[in-house]
Amino acid sequence: MPSDFEPIFETLKRVLAKRAKKLRVKNDTPTQYTLLTKSASPFPQHKGQPMWFGEVKVGKAYVSLHLLPIYMNPALNAAISPGLKKRMQGLACFNFKNPPDVEQLADLSRLIDAALKDWAGKNYL
Numbered sequence: 001m002p003s004d005f006e007p008i009f010e011t012l013k014r015v016l017a018k019r020a021k022k023l024r025v026k027n028d029t030p031t032q033y034t035l036l037t038k039s040a041s042p043f044p045q046h047k048g049q050p051m052w053f054g055e056v057k058v059g060k061a062y063v064s065l066h067l068l069p070i071y072m073n074p075a076l077n078a079a080i081s082p083g084l085k086k087r088m089q090g091l092a093c094f095n096f097k098n099p100p101d102v103e104q105l106a107d108l109s110r111l112i113d114a115a116l117k118d119w120a121g122k123n124y125l
Helices: 002-018 070-071 073-080 100-123
Strands: 025-029 031-040 048-056 062-066 091-097
Touching: 002 031, 002 048, 002 070, 025 048, 025 100, 031 062, 048 070, 048 100, 062 100, 070 073, 070 100, 073 100
Parallel strands: none
Antiparallel strands: 025 031, 031 048, 048 062, 062 091
C-alpha cells in the first residue's frame, strides 16, 4: 500500500465504522474494512447469506469506498452531492487519491446514514 494512502484509508474507515453497531464487520485489515448486514438477505440469489453493505479498500491507484445501497436505490443515488459525484466510479464506488475534504466527509456521513435508514426500513439489516 502506498504510504500516502494510509491516512485516506483510516479517514474513510472511521466514517463507515461509526455505523458498525448496526451491521457486522466481515474484514478489518490495514487495507480492507467490510460491513455486512446482520440478518440474512431477503433476495434468493444471496441464498440466505448476509448482504454486503459497504467497504473501504486500498487499491493500487486509490482508496475506494463502496456503498451498495446507492446501487439499489435511485433516490439515494440522486442525493449524492456534486463533490462526491466527481469521486464516483461505477454505480456504487467513490475513489480517493487524496484525503476527502470536510464537506465530502459530511456528505459521505449523510449518505451512509440515509442508506442505513433505507435498509432498516426495508428490514434488510
